[in-house]
Amino acid sequence: MPNATYIAYEGRGHAGPPFLLIHGFPLDRSMWRGQIDGLAPNARVVALDLPGFGASAPAVDGSRAFTMDAMAEHVISVADALGFDRFILGGLSMGGYVALALVRKHRARVLGLAFLDTRAEADTAEGRRGRLENAERIAAEGTGFLIDPTLARLLSPRTVAERPDLRNGVELMVRRASAAGVASAQRGIAERRDARAELAKIDVPALVVVGADDVITPPEGARSMAQAIRGAQLAVIPNAGHMSPFEQPEATNVALRKLIRKVNAA
Numbered sequence: 252m253p254n255a256t257y258i259a260y261e262g263r264g265h266a267g268p269p270f271l272l273i274h275g276f277p278l279d280r281s282m283w284r285g286q287i288d289g290l291a292p293n294a295r296v297v298a299l300d301l302p303g304f305g306a307s308a309p310a311v312d313g314s315r316a317f318t319m320d321a322m323a324e325h326v327i328s329v330a331d332a333l334g335f336d337r338f339i340l341g342g343l344s345m346g347g348y349v350a351l352a353l354v355r356k357h358r359a360r361v362l363g364l365a366f367l368d369t370r371a372e373a374d375t376a377e378g379r380r381g382r383l384e385n386a387e388r389i390a391a392e393g394t395g396f397l398i399d400p401t402l403a404r405l406l407s408p409r410t411v412a413e414r415p416d417l418r419n420g421v422e423l424m425v426r427r428a429s430a431a432g433v434a435s436a437q438r439g440i441a442e443r444r445d446a447r448a449e450l451a452k453i454d455v456p457a458l459v460v461v462g463a464d465d466v467i468t469p470p471e472g473a474r475s476m477a478q479a480i481r482g483a484q485l486a487v488i489p490n491a492g493h494m495s496p497f498e499q500p501e502a503t504n505v506a507l508r509k510l511i512r513k514v515n516a517a
């Protein structure tokens with residue numbers, strides 16, 4: 252059990268399977284607005300803020316790693332609090348790393364998996380070094396230096412050009428994240444293991460979603476991920492970058508509804 256930490260969540264829907272959604276880094280549950288509204292007729296949708304992000308208090312200080320395993324235990328604590336014995340789990344990017352950690356330890360709780368704009372491999376040595384440098388720098392000067400470079404890579408060029416509201420929404424999420432949350436998550440992401448060999452063991456209905464313009468976890472990687480999971484569907488979302496459910500909610504929901512139907516039929 253994780254330490255008691257205040258965790259914010261919201262949900263909609265009264266029928267169908269529980270569907271828990273885990274945001275990416277350094278974002279929060281508001282990125283799932285289109286799913287909370289759009290999937291409510293099909294599932295009991297709940298999106299949470301991981302500790303240190305959105306309105307949730309940090310669980311560890313920025314000098315320590317907030318591991319994907321520890322994040323997964325917080326997701327389990329929300330499921331327990333809601334009485335969700337079994338649930339579909341969806342995670343975007345870092346949320347996907349958390350989903351992989353959760354299914355490794357709590358396979359029996361998982362009815363289905365949606366991996367959105369994410370990957371199973373670990374960081375390169377260089378990537379890991381960069382994250383640890385970021386974590387050190389955050390301790391000295393806060394998260395401000397990360398905002399512009401992060402925003403520049405998250406959204407597709409079309410979203411940036413045509414949807415200033417979405418760009419502003421992402422900026423608000425990034426600014427809301429606490430320094431402790433961002434630094435400890437960077438350390439935790441850097442420590443995550445290579446989960447590629449585990450993909451072949453997934454035996455629940457699975458979906459891999461990727462924005463066609465995702466430059467952080469590009470479509471080729473998503474294709475390999477989908478091929479490695481037995482029976483997984485792949486949805487490549489046009490005019491979306493690394494935040495396909497936020498940039499193109501309805502196109503993403505079409506794929507997520509198919510996953511819900513597969514879970515219902517299983």
Ligand code: MLT
Nearest residue numbers: 275276343344345346467
């Ligand atoms: C995310 O969106 O969660 C990040 O891109 C994850 C990462 O930095 O690996």
